[in-house]
Amino acid sequence: MNQFLQQLVNGLSIGSIYALMAVGYSLVYSIMNFSNFAHGSVIMLGAYFGFFALTLLGLPFALAFFVAASGTALFAVALERLAYKPLRDRKAPFLYFIITAMGASIFIDNSVIATIGPTPKTFPQASLPSFLRSGSVEIGSLNVGRVDIAMFVITAICLAALVLFIDKTKMGKAIQATAYNMKASALMGINPGFVIILVFAIGGALAGVAGVLYGMKYQVYPQMSSITMKSFIAAVFGGLGSLPGALLGSVLLALIETFVSGYVSTQLRDLFAFGILIAMLVIRPQGIMGKSMEDKA
Numbered sequence: 001m002n003q004f005l006q007q008l009v010n011g012l013s014i015g016s017i018y019a020l021m022a023v024g025y026s027l028v029y030s031i032m033n034f035s036n037f038a039h040g041s042v043i044m045l046g047a048y049f050g051f052f053a054l055t056l057l058g059l060p061f062a063l064a065f066f067v068a069a070s071g072t073a074l075f076a077v078a079l080e081r082l083a084y085k086p087l088r089d090r091k092a093p094f095l096y097f098i099i100t101a102m103g104a105s106i107f108i109d110n111s112v113i114a115t116i117g118p119t120p121k122t123f124p125q126a127s128l129p130s131f132l133r134s135g136s137v138e139i140g141s142l143n144v145g146r147v148d149i150a151m152f153v154i155t156a157i158c159l160a161a162l163v164l165f166i167d168k169t170k171m172g173k174a175i176q177a178t179a180y181n182m183k184a185s186a187l188m189g190i191n192p193g194f195v196i197i198l199v200f201a202i203g204g205a206l207a208g209v210a211g212v213l214y215g216m217k218y219q220v221y222p223q224m225s226s227i228t229m230k231s232f233i234a235a236v237f238g239g240l241g242s243l244p245g246a247l248l249g250s251v252l253l254a255l256i257e258t259f260v261s262g263y264v265s266t267q268l269r270d271l272f273a274f275g276i277l278i279a280m281l282v283i284r285p286q287g288i289m290g291k292s293m294e295d296k297a
Contacts, residue, residue, distance in 0.1 A: 006143070007262045008255070013148035015254030016155035017217075020210035021231030022238070022246035023162065024076075024203030030179040030241035031192075031199050034094045035232065037101040038079060040225035041108035042204055046072040046211025047220040048116065054127040061129050069208035076204025077197055079104060088196075105225060112222045120221040128216070151213045158209055159247065162202065166243070171198060179241065230257075233277045239287030248288060 021043055028036040049071040053064035083100050138144075166172035177185040178195045186192050210231075214224065231250065238249025253276065257269045280287060 011255035011258035015251035016152045018231045018234045018250035019247045022235040025235040026246040027199045027203045034097040038104040040228035041105045043207040043211040043228045044224040046208030047215035050212035068212050069205040072208030073201045073204040076200040080200040120219040239289040242289045245289030
């Protein structure tokens with residue numbers, strides 16, 4: 001029983017990071033109907049921004065967190081302006097967006113390798129607050145890492161703030177309207193271009209937070225962008241374009257991976273993850289909570 005509860009806690013911790021990453025995929029898909037495969041590279045940059053803000057600039061952890069989130073938000077907006085907006089202006093097929101996103105991801109990853117280097121970097125313990133340093137907290141018979149607790153709490157705060165923003169503010173309502181029907185929302189006075197910028201900025205900021213948290217738990221390295229593809233699987237599993245679906249898919253995927261690693265084999269973890277993706281695309285392409293394109297329109 002103790003092992004089951006320990007694996008459950010581990011799964012929730014990893015699932016919280018997947019959720020922060022998956023939200024960016026879902027937000028962009030809900031507006032533009034394409035998967036932004038460059039989002040993983042933005043997450044990787046967030047980890048580097050946080051790392052260098054702590055080590056080179058010597059900023060306090062909270063300020064370094066803000067720098068990472070702000071930097072990735074600006075970068076995501078710049079990516080949209082430079083790579084995706086020209087395609088939107090020419091009304092290019094969505095296949096072009098996907099190809100451009102994949103090309104942008106490869107370009108960003110290799111730029112980091114060429115400039116910073118491929119060597120993994122570890123967040124220095126001395127730069128982190130005491131409650132985030134290596135160690136665990138005993139809760140009954142369970143050992144929960146301090147970083148895992150922080151990951152879960154920070155993710156919960158970020159996602160709660162996002163839900164409140166989407167549901168309670170005018171800009172949030174504009175995002176919902178644009179996601180439902182971009183042409184109709186434009187006729188009602190909503191500026192779709194500004195909404196797209198806002199969505200990329202929000203997704204980028206959350207990517208920065210996720211990158212720092214992932215880097216604290218593991219390491220910072222250019223190939224992080226390929227690891228974050230798990231969050232895309234989670235977004236598809238829960239339903240691309242659905243924020244609750246992204247959260248649900250992330251938690252379920254992380255729990256499945258954790259229990260497979262704990263009870264079966266760590267070597268089969270990725271096999272199960274990508275198997276779930278293939279099965280979901282075959283059985284229910286819109287995901288658990290996603291809507292078909294006909295329903296969305």
